[in-house]
Amino acid sequence: MASNFSIKHQPGFTAIAATCFVVLYLPIIVLVAYAFNAANSTSEWGGFSLRWFQSAWQNTQVIDATLRSFQIGAIAAVLATIFATMAALATTRTAPYPGLTFKYAAINQPLMVPEIVTGVALLIFFSRIKIFTGYSGLGYLIAAHTAFCIPFAYLPIRGRLENMDLTLERAAADLYATPWKTFRRVTLPLLWPGILAGLMLAFVISLDDVVITEFVKSGGQDTLPTYMLGQIRRGITPEINAISTAFLLLSVAIVTLFFFVSRKRD
């Protein structure tokens, strides 16, 4: 009798966990299934077809929005990662100095404020600048995305740095490497997995953003998520399922990559 007694067992917990995993994935599976629906609406099943993928592919609005999402995401992610790397180097592996706590708070600030508030704040601020300068390009969206991507890029880079001690860098300095050379040849290669993880995280975060983009964008600057939000509000066709499915595949691919990169320990 005693041999059957497991100290880790809690009644019902496994059932709830199983339910959770089913509930998490079922809606996504249904969504993907309906992307391959031949019928004109998502209320009936009309057989397997790729027509909605085709129609999405030929929809210039979708392609435009997708390219814009990638463009903003790529620029914002690269900028955010560079700035986050510099900030991480400046805030780790040191004795506490005046302003260190302030820096942590400032860098993480975008995470503490609800997106809607940041969105509104940027709407007001940027609308002033637009009147003042007359510029209404993608720069505003890129600036906004870079700002909220920095804390996400910062996390894995800082994590990686905290596990690296200064021994190798000191050894390089002892061998008369200049600070820049030490950074290029020692710090950067060791830090690289963290930087890559931060870059991917920042890119996904930028790609997913709806709220801030919705408030900051000018006319004709829809990204893929804001385009989809507009379509969903107007009524749904399986085309949205097809776009979602493609988007989903991309996210899963990046997450999988991220998982491997951040798990790699050498």
Place this chain on the structure above:
Amino acid sequence: MATAEEVAKAAERRDVRDRWLLSAPALLVIFLAATGPLLIVLVYSFLTPGAYGDVKWQFSPEAWLSVFMERDIFDDTLSLAGAHVTIFWRSIKLAVVTTLATLALGFPTAYFMATRSEKTRDLWLFLITIPFWTNLLIRTFAVLQIIRNEGIINTILLKLGIVSAPVQILYTDTAILIGMAYVYLPLMVLPVYASMEKLDFRLVEAGYDLYATRFKVLRKIIFPLVKPGVIAGSILVFIPALGAYVTPSVLGGGKNMMLSNLIELQFGQGRNWPLGSALSITVMIIVMVALLAYVRNAGKSGVRHG
């Protein structure tokens, strides 16, 4: 001549200066495109609305009064603004219930994951992480397709003869609740799991040795030990739930507004930017109070365990 101490001090000063220079770009971008504009919102909340949106540069406390009050157009008396109070109440209620629902589902799930063998744990973690990084709008859209009148739930209920007409779930508070619990569940599971993973099961064993029941072990040993994770998860769910925009816009329809929709309205058709600003600051104050409570709580439990 400089003593060794002076040289060391100068080097330290240089180091601190370099560290400020290195962090300057990140701090500057965040200040310009995230933190700084919040101060402008504060200023705007004390101005007079312009006729076509934006503001007139004229001080007025009216926006802050109208957060909770409304002025009678005939006799100028103030009374409680019923519509705003309803929306505040709905937002807070939905955010709290969402937090509790994700905790009720997420806690056992995290426990289940933490009690798996070391190898399979990574797989379960990966399965939770995927929805977490999947676009929130897509996940909300997936929920919409499940709960709408022609969706899978209603189809099954109709086929089984349990109901004779589809149950209207979509465009109700329940729909918003289901949607938020669904999209924020991973935000609860991940921090609870992080605490649970470090749980020392020898303590659980000791509890059973002392004749504790399963429930008593859960309540008196497991729960107190993973409490920091539970608090972190609750904060991570509560904050975005309170300011949720996408989920209520998609699942709540036009009628069931939450705070974010009310704010958006002031910057759109409402053309009352000061009121929108005052409402935004109010949301931020609620969030800050929740965060402060968290920091104080985390500090306390840190002392206890440390």
